[in-house]
Amino acid sequence: MVSKLISIEEAVDQIRDGIRLMVGGFGGIGTPVSLIDRILQKGMQDLTLIGNDAGFADQGVGRLISHERVKRLLTTHIGSNPDAGRQMMEGKLEVLFYPQGILAEKIRAGGVGLPAILVEPDVGIGPSQQEQLVRYAGKNYVIEPALTADVGIVYAKQADTYGNLIYEKAARNINPLVAMAGKITIAEVEEILPAGELNPEHIVTPGIFVNYIVRTSGGMGEWGFRSISET
Amino acid sequence: MVSKLISIEEAVDQIRDGIRLMVGGFGGIGTPVSLIDRILQKGMQDLTLIGNDAGFADQGVGRLISHERVKRLLTTHIGSNPDAGRQMMEGKLEVLFYPQGILAEKIRAGGVGLPAILVEPDVGIGPSQQEQLVRYAGKNYVIEPALTADVGIVYAKQADTYGNLIYEKAARNINPLVAMAGKITIAEVEEILPAGELNPEHIVTPGIFVNYIVRTSGGMGEWGFRSISET
Amino acid sequence: MGLQIDQRNMIARRAAREILPGMTVNLGIGIPELVADFLPSEWNVMFHSVNGILGVGPFPVQGEENAHLSNAGGTPVTLHSGASFFDSSIAYGMVRSGRVDVAFLGALQVSQRGDLANWIVPGKRVYGIGGGPELARYAKKVIVLMSHLNERNEPKILRECELPLSAKSCVDMIITERAVMKVTKQGLCLTEVMYPYSLEEVVTKTGAPLMISEYLQMVD
Amino acid sequence: MGLQIDQRNMIARRAAREILPGMTVNLGIGIPELVADFLPSEWNVMFHSVNGILGVGPFPVQGEENAHLSNAGGTPVTLHSGASFFDSSIAYGMVRSGRVDVAFLGALQVSQRGDLANWIVPGKRVYGIGGGPELARYAKKVIVLMSHLNERNEPKILRECELPLSAKSCVDMIITERAVMKVTKQGLCLTEVMYPYSLEEVVTKTGAPLMISEYLQMVD
Numbered sequence: 001m002v003s004k005l006i007s008i009e010e011a012v013d014q015i016r017d018g019i020r021l022m023v024g025g026f027g028g029i030g031t032p033v034s035l036i037d038r039i040l041q042k043g044m045q046d047l048t049l050i051g052n053d054a055g056f057a058d059q060g061v062g063r064l065i066s067h068e069r070v071k072r073l074l075t076t077h078i079g080s081n082p083d084a085g086r087q088m089m090e091g092k093l094e095v096l097f098y099p100q101g102i103l104a105e106k107i108r109a110g111g112v113g114l115p116a117i118l119v120e121p122d123v124g125i126g127p128s129q130q131e132q133l134v135r136y137a138g139k140n141y142v143i144e145p146a147l148t149a150d151v152g153i154v155y156a157k158q159a160d161t162y163g164n165l166i167y168e169k170a171a172r173n174i175n176p177l178v179a180m181a182g183k184i185t186i187a188e189v190e191e192i193l194p195a196g197e198l199n200p201e202h203i204v205t206p207g208i209f210v211n212y213i214v215r216t217s218g219g220m221g222e223w224g225f226r227s228i229s230e231t
Numbered sequence: 232m233v234s235k236l237i238s239i240e241e242a243v244d245q246i247r248d249g250i251r252l253m254v255g256g257f258g259g260i261g262t263p264v265s266l267i268d269r270i271l272q273k274g275m276q277d278l279t280l281i282g283n284d285a286g287f288a289d290q291g292v293g294r295l296i297s298h299e300r301v302k303r304l305l306t307t308h309i310g311s312n313p314d315a316g317r318q319m320m321e322g323k324l325e326v327l328f329y330p331q332g333i334l335a336e337k338i339r340a341g342g343v344g345l346p347a348i349l350v351e352p353d354v355g356i357g358p359s360q361q362e363q364l365v366r367y368a369g370k371n372y373v374i375e376p377a378l379t380a381d382v383g384i385v386y387a388k389q390a391d392t393y394g395n396l397i398y399e400k401a402a403r404n405i406n407p408l409v410a411m412a413g414k415i416t417i418a419e420v421e422e423i424l425p426a427g428e429l430n431p432e433h434i435v436t437p438g439i440f441v442n443y444i445v446r447t448s449g450g451m452g453e454w455g456f457r458s459i460s461e462t
Numbered sequence: 463m464g465l466q467i468d469q470r471n472m473i474a475r476r477a478a479r480e481i482l483p484g485m486t487v488n489l490g491i492g493i494p495e496l497v498a499d500f501l502p503s504e505w506n507v508m509f510h511s512v513n514g515i516l517g518v519g520p521f522p523v524q525g526e527e528n529a530h531l532s533n534a535g536g537t538p539v540t541l542h543s544g545a546s547f548f549d550s551s552i553a554y555g556m557v558r559s560g561r562v563d564v565a566f567l568g569a570l571q572v573s574q575r576g577d578l579a580n581w582i583v584p585g586k587r588v589y590g591i592g593g594g595p596e597l598a599r600y601a602k603k604v605i606v607l608m609s610h611l612n613e614r615n616e617p618k619i620l621r622e623c624e625l626p627l628s629a630k631s632c633v634d635m636i637i638t639e640r641a642v643m644k645v646t647k648q649g650l651c652l653t654e655v656m657y658p659y660s661l662e663e664v665v666t667k668t669g670a671p672l673m674i675s676e677y678l679q680m681v682d
Numbered sequence: 683m684g685l686q687i688d689q690r691n692m693i694a695r696r697a698a699r700e701i702l703p704g705m706t707v708n709l710g711i712g713i714p715e716l717v718a719d720f721l722p723s724e725w726n727v728m729f730h731s732v733n734g735i736l737g738v739g740p741f742p743v744q745g746e747e748n749a750h751l752s753n754a755g756g757t758p759v760t761l762h763s764g765a766s767f768f769d770s771s772i773a774y775g776m777v778r779s780g781r782v783d784v785a786f787l788g789a790l791q792v793s794q795r796g797d798l799a800n801w802i803v804p805g806k807r808v809y810g811i812g813g814g815p816e817l818a819r820y821a822k823k824v825i826v827l828m829s830h831l832n833e834r835n836e837p838k839i840l841r842e843c844e845l846p847l848s849a850k851s852c853v854d855m856i857i858t859e860r861a862v863m864k865v866t867k868q869g870l871c872l873t874e875v876m877y878p879y880s881l882e883e884v885v886t887k888t889g890a891p892l893m894i895s896e897y898l899q900m901v902d
Contacts, residue, residue, distance in 0.1 A: 001704075001726040001763070001764060002703075002704055002726070111775060111779060112771065112772070112774070112775025112778055112779060113775060113777075113778030113779035113780065113820065114778070160764060161764075162728075162764035164764060164766055180775065180779070194763075195763045195764035196763025196764055198766075200737070200761060200765045200766045200767050201767055203766035203767070203768075206736045206766040206768055206772070206776070207728075207736075207764060207766070208706055208728065208730075208736055208776055208781050209776075209781070
């Protein structure tokens with residue numbers, strides 16, 4: 001079998017200025033940090049970033065925002081990255097907020113080829129963002145378009161060379177959804193095995209969704225935990 | 232932890248004449264046969280049955296149809312059960328056909344609390360079944376309502392007493408979707424372990440979706456395989 | 463804001479009394495994260511975390527944190543027996559299909575009708591909408607745990623929220639370091655006043671009318 | 683209908699030539715199930731089954747069938763290395779998002795425009811819509827494998843399908859025991875005639891006009 005394992009440099013060649021980049025991870029956990037590092041080093045900019053949250057200013061996906069590489073952010077929460085809020089208020093960063101479960105379903109819909117989802121209007125989508133309403137079975141619903149991306153990047157614990165992925169604990173979060181929604185999907189993985197060595201029952205993301213695998217250069221160790229906010 | 236394990240008699244007490252019953256399984260594989268046996272014995276009738284296919288006349292879910300316990304069938308394929316086709320043509324059985332992937336998504340939508348899905352009009356939903364069209368982003372879509380059930384019955388290989396489920400091979404099919412879509416979900420299971428004995432990474436259906444577990448009395452062994460159709 | 467750790471713990475301890483054995487409970491970020499500490503493990507309360515865990519256990523002892531195991535707030539956790547992992551779409555599927563019994567949320571402001579504001583302070587700080595609106599809309603019971611006053615000692619419980627709303631008419635109960643209030647159709651009903659605060663101190667520092675429960679308790 | 687096993691195998695062998703190494707391929711019920719037998723395992727073609735398998739392997743030897751491992755047609759199968767299991771919503775997610783390279787389907791009738799009928803014979807037999815319409819609509823390439831004639835020796839390839847359609851204008855290619863035809867914008871183009879049939883026998887037994895390819899092959 002042709003292995004999908006490539007170098008991180010080859011992988012990041014898929015990512016160009018101005019693309020829609022979707023990123024797995026939730027509050028820093030399960031973020032593909034090596035890919036993000038390399039995107040920063042290569043200087044890509046004007047990105048449209050889609051992800052659960054804005055991470056932290058100096059960690060994970062948040063660094064793309066803090067280094068002003070992102071012009072548009074589709075997310076649910078930016079409380080842990082004050083740079084995102086500041087750039088938003090200064091008009092440098094366009095932010096579209098979605099409720100977390102809705103964002104997850106929009107990404108999944110993109111991944112499984114559905115055009116859109118129907119959502120109740122009162123779950124946190126601002127009226128200005130409600131592009132189209134439809135009356136159905138006596139109630140109003142918002143039509144929320146499915147989300148896809150030019151490139152999706154995810155973090156997984158294990159892969160085989162076909163691209164089958166297994167995640168780890170809470171690092172699963174939105175990664176399996178992001179893995180389906182990219183035209184190109186790149187997985188950053190800790191352990192890479194020959195095809196056939198993962199138990200088919202335990203695979204969470206079938207390899208058909210994954211175009212490339214790269215070996216992670218780590219980074220988790222340095223992070224530690226941080227509470228996202230204290231209300 | 233209060234165990235969700237009950238007897239098959241207690242489980243089938245949840246099922247009454249005229250309810251919407253959703254059943255896991257695909258072409259006989261992964262069907263909760265012991266529960267179906269007991270439903271037949273108890274004489275329940277006027278069921279609305281939702282499932283992938285009509286099974287076989289003398290095996291699995293098909294027996295409910297052949298014994299004329301079903302008045303309405305929402306499914307994708309009945310080619311393997313001639314009784315279903317005959318009852319349909321005689322006007323005894325109302326059959327609504329959905330394309331397989333659409334039926335699966337309708338069940339999933341019901342399970343995760345979404346009201347409906349949007350579907351392209353040319354994937355096999357008959358015009359007479361297209362209840363409501365919506366124009367969205369320059370194209371027409373059918374609004375297909377989410378499916379839920381009064382009771383959903385599934386087959387799993389392993390459960391713990393909290394109701395976490397692990398399936399086996401192709402017996403997974405629509406079972407994890409059906410497990411989410413019932414107001415009451417009953418799982419028929421081969422092996423039942425104390426809570427904590429299943430690896431949390433390997434659980435496919437979290438126990439929150441499952442109300443009751445019963446021990447299967449088997450039946451798979453006798454079946455053998457049959458090809459659904461030969462075109 | 464500005465609460466001492468013992469006040470935060472007191473709120474969490476009181477909140478735990480709203481939970482019954484076997485319930486499915488979501489703990490939001492902040493004070494809600496502390497609630498689990500006040501429940502006996504043998505009650506088998508299943509704590510739900512929107513990042514994809516059902517069955518969150520106690521905080522780990524220092525040095526035994528797992529880098530991949532935190533709650534939605536980023537705090538390291540452990541697992542309870544019967545726990546499972548899944549993706550966020552299923553986590554919210556549990557919420558949206560009505561399978562979460564109680565959600566504890568933090569708040570910036572709450573109105574007398576149970577409106578919730580917890581995502582933005584215009585011109586100052588943007589948190590983001592997060593998962594609050596969906597938990598508020600779909601959990602069977604919604605309880606806000608927060609400080610009674612903001613940093614400028616102004617009431618956070620108001621006739622109308624001044625901050626943009628996260629969700630309307632969703633809160634069932636408010637627990638602060640000073641008081642416990644139920645949201646009823648007639649407005650807020652004060653049921654408990656916490657030591658060392660007086661009834662008058664609670665009423666004065668609440669920005670909405672309070673009905674006094676006939677069973678009002680002064681809690682030590 | 684009524685084809686001998688060697689004819690069915692011949693169709694399947696010819697069909698296998700439309701597959702390249704590493705492709706993702708869906709095999710429908712009937713003759714399509716036989717296609718995998720004619721591909722070298724080292725090509726690592728990933729066979730997709732809508733009941734929730736990617737990486738279907740060869741048929742097991744008799745006595746080694748697994749009761750829980752069959753393809754969508756109910757035939758026992760084995761696994762190829764790299765295989766995975768998932769639920770049917772993900773199986774169709776792969777289809778709908780355009781990740782299946784080739785789908786081989788059976789048919790009752792096909793029109794000259796590539797319309798497909800394979801779900802009902804009104805008044806006689808109802809098969810059901812199954813997964814055909816979605817595979818037909820979303821697979822990158824759709825190839826029908828069927829007998830050239832029905833049980834009454836009438837053509838199954840027609841100007842217009844007489845039976846209710848499963849999907850419109852979706853078929854790219856038709857392979858029967860008599861011929862291989864491509865569906866083009868101008869209509870059907872005959873590219874191969876199978877031994878022992880003659881060009882005339884194919885044309886006569888086809889219910890739609892056939893353009894003859896300038897590269898027409900008479901296949902032994």
